[in-house]
């Protein structure tokens with residue numbers, strides 16, 4: 224949801240920022256811009272509608288020299304994606320430039336006031352009020368830029384990560400954050416980087432400072448990094464050493480990040496349970512929630528909050544938790560939960576699931592739960608993310624950076640953590656017997672190899688995708704813990720290939736979607752061996768009776784559904800609790816191949832962003 228990169232140092236800023244914006248492009252890609260300061264030619268600002276590559280082409284012949292600059296890739300909230308609304312925004316006198324990620328909620332009233340004082344607005348963005356407000360304070364109160372930024376932020380309501388560059392101090396960048404992420408990278412040669420996350424920074428340095436809410440960072444060529452609260456109290460920067468490797472954020476020979484991330488799953492699932500599972504000793508444990516095990520085991524109710532794919536993982540979690548621990552679980556869309564006066568108290572445990580750890584609605588839901596005294600836990604992928612920092616405790620998914628906008632390996636890692644969590648609580652509570660426990664963990668250890676086996680079937684899956692690539696609708700059916708997988712399968716197809724798809728509990732099909740079925744309609748059915756197998760077989764018959772095309776995900780060797788289905792994809796047998804980790808893989812691949820064949824932009828689907836840091 225908008226990406227920010229800024230640099231100050233000895234190197235040329237423009238290429239560093241441009242490269243950084245490409246790394247952050249998953250956060251928004253409707254327009255991009257970079258402003259650089261140059262002692263001779265002044266403040267040069269280049270902005271372009273479209274992808275970062277458009278900006279790159281446009282600026283190729285321009286003067287982009289300078290060792291200090293700020294850049295932005297936008298995901299539009301206020302105002303169309305065009306050259307004018309793109310960031311950076313410049314003050315009327317051309318002396319200052321600003322980039323912003325977030326939403327200024329009181330921009331209307333601020334704008335009215337500034338207009339009455341003679342400011343002329345060029346764009347339709349909420350961001351433009353910030354630059355004029357800072358400029359206004361600077362002029363009227365005769366203060367330096369950093370102080371003007373501080374004063375301005377005290378009258379701003381909303382979310383922001385900003386960086387300001389001012390001609391009157393070419394040795395300094397001023398940054399601030401509230402609710403939108405911002406990381407400071409401390410370079411090796413006295414240079415500094417600022418970015419929405421660490422990905423544009425790690426090829427230069429591993430030393431970073433994650434800024435906290437309502438903090439202002441001043442990076443200065445002479446004075447280094449200083450951090451203040453917006454109440455003007457100086458703070459000691461907490462420098463962290465990141466383990467992230469550059470290869471983890473590059474495509475590594477794959478055509479798309481999404482394909483790379485799908486193929487990484489045997490490893491990412493293993494990384495997720497490494498050190499948390501020991502089959503020989505019959506042991507499972509999550510270090511991050513160790514101190515909360517008793518509380519979890521005694522819980523009368525657990526609420527899971529999440530958005531998008533993470534919400535689907537939470538639904539899988541609900542089945543696991545309720546079955547294994549017998550604790551009632553409610554799964555909530557974070558955006559609904561926060562606005563419906565939910566009944567929560569200090570006995571409740573709220574678990575937020577979020578790949579990015581930055582999703583605004585999930586953050587807000589957690590804050591609400593916290594304010595009502597609930598214990599708040601997190602399952603996040605991005606280390607050091609906002610959610611991971613505000614929660615009482617939690618477990619990382621360790622899937623590594625996920626860059627493709629459509630989530631894949633984060634989903635399977637979330638389901639893995641939820642399984643480990645459910646097993647840990649069940650053991651603590653005594654709600655699982657030794658034989659069942661051993662059976663599940665033994666199977667869990669085999670999952671990475673089984674995922675790899677499914678990935679070997681890519682060719683066949685690609686052939687099926689070719690048959691249905693021109694479909695206009697698709698239906699995904701599953702029962703029990705396969706129902707969330709059906710929802711996730713449909714979401715993947717919608718997100719990247721723009722085919723309308725719906726996930727449905729297989730039995731519910733006859734209450735509506737069955738009316739849509741004809742010979743044009745692909746129906747993806749999860750028909751693996753398990754509790755609901757026979758029922759799903761009947762549902763397949765219902766589809767076939769209406770001439771629908773059935774693509775079934777079946778357990779290896781299942782002759783019955785093989786006969787009935789138009790196409791089938793076999794997956795290795797596993798424990799029923801773990802099937803979502805396998806059945807989701809063919810759906811990811813189907814969506815990927817369909818999107819590629821339709822010429823869609825797989826890694827950056829239209830209108831979407833990887834991390835939604837606005838409501």
Ligand code: G6P
Pocket residue numbers: 530531532533576577578579580581582585628629630831832833834835
């Ligand atoms: C966006 C992404 C989805 C993701 C959702 C929740 O919509 O495009 O892939 O599932 O946000 O994100 P989170 O980071 O909280 O899991």
